[in-house]
Amino acid sequence: MNSKGSALDKYLGLLNGPQTMGRGLPFWLGFLAIVAALALGPEFLSRYQIINFSNFLISGFMALSLCLIWGYCGVLSLGQAAFFGVGGYAYGVVAINLLNAHGNTDIAFIAGIIIPVVFAAIVGGIMFYARLRGVYIAILMLVISLVIGTFMRQTADPDYTIGAAYLGGMNGLRPDSPDDPLLPSLIFGFGQTIQEFDGRSVSFYYLTLGLLVAVYLGLRCLVNSSYGYFLVGCREDPERTETFGYDVRRIQLSVFCISAAIAGLAGTLYTAWGTYIHPDGFGVAQNILVVIWVAVGGRKDLSAALIGALVLEWVSLRLASEGEYALLVMGAILVSVMLLAPTGVVTTISDVIERLRTNRAQAEGAKAPEIRKP
Amino acid sequence: MPGETDTPIIEVRDLVKNFGGVRAVAGLDMSIYPGELHCIIGPNGAGKSTLFKLVMGIQRPSAGTIFYQGRNVTRLKPFERARLGLAIKFQAMEVYQELTVFQNLFIPLRRHHRPKQIPEQAAHLLEQLHLAGTEEKLVSNLSHGQQQWLAIGMSMAVRPEVLLLDEPTAGMSPEEVSETARIVKDLNAGGTTIVVIEHDMAFIRNLDSRTSVLHYGKLFAQASFGEIEQNEDVHRIYLGTM
Numbered sequence: 253m254n255s256k257g258s259a260l261d262k263y264l265g266l267l268n269g270p271q272t273m274g275r276g277l278p279f280w281l282g283f284l285a286i287v288a289a290l291a292l293g294p295e296f297l298s299r300y301q302i303i304n305f306s307n308f309l310i311s312g313f314m315a316l317s318l319c320l321i322w323g324y325c326g327v328l329s330l331g332q333a334a335f336f337g338v339g340g341y342a343y344g345v346v347a348i349n350l351l352n353a354h355g356n357t358d359i360a361f362i363a364g365i366i367i368p369v370v371f372a373a374i375v376g377g378i379m380f381y382a383r384l385r386g387v388y389i390a391i392l393m394l395v396i397s398l399v400i401g402t403f404m405r406q407t408a409d410p411d412y413t414i415g416a417a418y419l420g421g422m423n424g425l426r427p428d429s430p431d432d433p434l435l436p437s438l439i440f441g442f443g444q445t446i447q448e449f450d451g452r453s454v455s456f457y458y459l460t461l462g463l464l465v466a467v468y469l470g471l472r473c474l475v476n477s478s479y480g481y482f483l484v485g486c487r488e489d490p491e492r493t494e495t496f497g498y499d500v501r502r503i504q505l506s507v508f509c510i511s512a513a514i515a516g517l518a519g520t521l522y523t524a525w526g527t528y529i530h531p532d533g534f535g536v537a538q539n540i541l542v543v544i545w546v547a548v549g550g551r552k553d554l555s556a557a558l559i560g561a562l563v564l565e566w567v568s569l570r571l572a573s574e575g576e577y578a579l580l581v582m583g584a585i586l587v588s589v590m591l592l593a594p595t596g597v598v599t600t601i602s603d604v605i606e607r608l609r610t611n612r613a614q615a616e617g618a619k620a621p622e623i624r625k626p
Numbered sequence: 627m628p629g630e631t632d633t634p635i636i637e638v639r640d641l642v643k644n645f646g647g648v649r650a651v652a653g654l655d656m657s658i659y660p661g662e663l664h665c666i667i668g669p670n671g672a673g674k675s676t677l678f679k680l681v682m683g684i685q686r687p688s689a690g691t692i693f694y695q696g697r698n699v700t701r702l703k704p705f706e707r708a709r710l711g712l713a714i715k716f717q718a719m720e721v722y723q724e725l726t727v728f729q730n731l732f733i734p735l736r737r738h739h740r741p742k743q744i745p746e747q748a749a750h751l752l753e754q755l756h757l758a759g760t761e762e763k764l765v766s767n768l769s770h771g772q773q774q775w776l777a778i779g780m781s782m783a784v785r786p787e788v789l790l791l792d793e794p795t796a797g798m799s800p801e802e803v804s805e806t807a808r809i810v811k812d813l814n815a816g817g818t819t820i821v822v823i824e825h826d827m828a829f830i831r832n833l834d835s836r837t838s839v840l841h842y843g844k845l846f847a848q849a850s851f852g853e854i855e856q857n858e859d860v861h862r863i864y865l866g867t868m
């Protein structure tokens with residue numbers, strides 16, 4: 253393989269690059285096929301299945317968010333759900349307060365992304381500038397997530413209101429009085445027209461799919477840009493990278509904020525999907541599941557992490573009817589992957605395909621060397 | 627040879643670094659002059675690597691001051707010092723093991739070049755380092771000596787004013803050592819001030835530069851390598867009879 257690339261690479265620019273696997277026609281045809289299959293889903297699936305699929309897609313954002321900071325920048329966070337939950341609550345609180353006045357959830361949607369970023373800037377600022385590292389960041393993030401969850405659980409007292417929104421403790425976020433609006437699905441207002449995306453509807457599914465594809469492609473460009481090299485430099489050897497004149501802590505903080513934005517978007521979509529957000533969103537299981545998806549798929553690649561999340565979420569839904577058994581299977585999957593394919597299942601499969609292709613290319617090159625002569 | 631009247635490009639004054647009870651650098655005064663090629667030798671544990679880390683800002687001194695081009699940089703972070711023109715290759719292997727040669731060079735080269743210029747710049751550097759055509763190789767597939775050269779090349783890639791090299795020839799064959807001497811001299815001839823910590827006497831003799839001897843964290847002797855080689859006291863500390 254060479255860095256000069258083919259004609260296709262020229263059009264795809266940063267979508268193809270050193271930090272993401274999959275390039276060339278076969279990969280992009282496969283990508284289009286998967287997106288097309290997902291887009292055609294509503295033709296074949298029941299309403300109930302579409303609702304579940306919307307939820308799978310939301311997990312995809314969480315996987316991308318963790319993959320970015322852990323896989324690319326080497327910062328493992330066991331508390332990615334903190335940003336998910338903060339985003340979800342922010343969306344809900346703002347939506348309940350502004351829906352009657354504005355008739356849409358535009359500002360709530362933005363708040364669901366921006367507030368987790370502000371939160372990440374504060375928490376990350378403290379962590380990175382205190383030069384916390386590795387396992388300390390991972391655990392501190394989990395603790396932060398659990399502390400917020402614990403706080404939210406004890407907000408059943410009627411005093412815990414933010415404007416028209418009542419935090420509601422274990423019962424989840426709700427309007428303070430019967431006059432206030434219920435926690436809404438997404439309602440976007442474009443000038444005079446409004447477009448509603450009911451969480452149970454096919455339109456919500458398409459919105460989520462569209463956003464997921466956009467975030468995935470956007471992140472591919474990001475990690476294949478110079479910034480992506482800096483992330484990988486920080487992952488491989490932060491001290492060495494700093495001696496080249498890069499402000500490693502600022503890079504870590506910036507990527508932490510980007511990942512918080514994506515997790516916040518996931519929390520926003522989740523809250524709009526179920527018109528519901530609850531302190532359990534900050535729990536251990538929520539945090540650890542994300543790590544399992546990304547580790548099983550392959551943490552060092554966006555596509556691998558994304559596929560890991562979608563497939564495992566689908567598997568766990570299949571198993572959900574089997575009760576306790578489901579958790580056992582998830583655990584078994586994680587352990588076998590750790591032992592058999594420590595870089596992740598998708599990454600390992602892709603490496604094997606890549607090796608077969610180069611071997612074949614070499615074999616063909618050996619057969620017909622004179623073709624290269626002018 | 628630089629005159630003592632020039633402003634030193636690097637100057638440390640009363641520099642001290644303690645690690646618990648160990649005094650790695652013990653009140654060191656030393657100056658490096660612009661354009662110089664300067665060797666630092668001394669027994670193991672003399673504080674040579676610690677001195678480099680203090681100059682680069684990787685570690686904070688317990689006491690003392692560090693000047694760069696006459697400016698007090700003691701409180702600056704490593705990346706800030708790097709932006710002023712300091713670069714280092716630490717004693718440990720200093721390449722990104724999981725990346726290709728090209729990717730290893732991209733990161734430092736990106737400091738002063740646009741992405742489109744980087745392939746050409748990388749090829750040029752690799753030419754100088756006897757690594758031409760290795761762009762797509764994984765660094766872990768290079769020989770030990772080649773990895774050392776790449777590490778030097780990565781530090782050169784940020785176009786530093788001063789390059790600190792901590793044991794660049796460790797683990798190299800004699801041919802590779804003399805090749806490294808050529809690389810270092812070429813770079814110095816191009817105007818870069820270079821300070822090298824070394825143990826390999828053939829290498830230092832080849833460089834034939836002003837040489838400082840560190841002992842117990844202090845400057846023990848400083849002279850041309852020829853004089854240092856004749857110095858009885860230096861022989862004694864190397865043999866550990868002092």
Ligand SMILES: Nc1ncnc2c1ncn2[C@@H]1O[C@H](COP(=O)(O)OP(=O)(O)O)[C@@H](O)[C@H]1O
Pocket residue numbers: 645648649650668669670671672673674675676677
């Ligand atoms: N990070 C550290 N923690 C504790 N002691 C250290 C550390 N770095 C160096 N030392 C000690 O400081 C002394 C000088 O070490 P160093 O600068 O590496 O010597 P040299 O490079 O001249 O061989 C040694 O006694 C070493 O054990």
Ligand SMILES: [Mg+2]
Pocket residue numbers: 674675676717
């Ligand atoms: Mg040393």
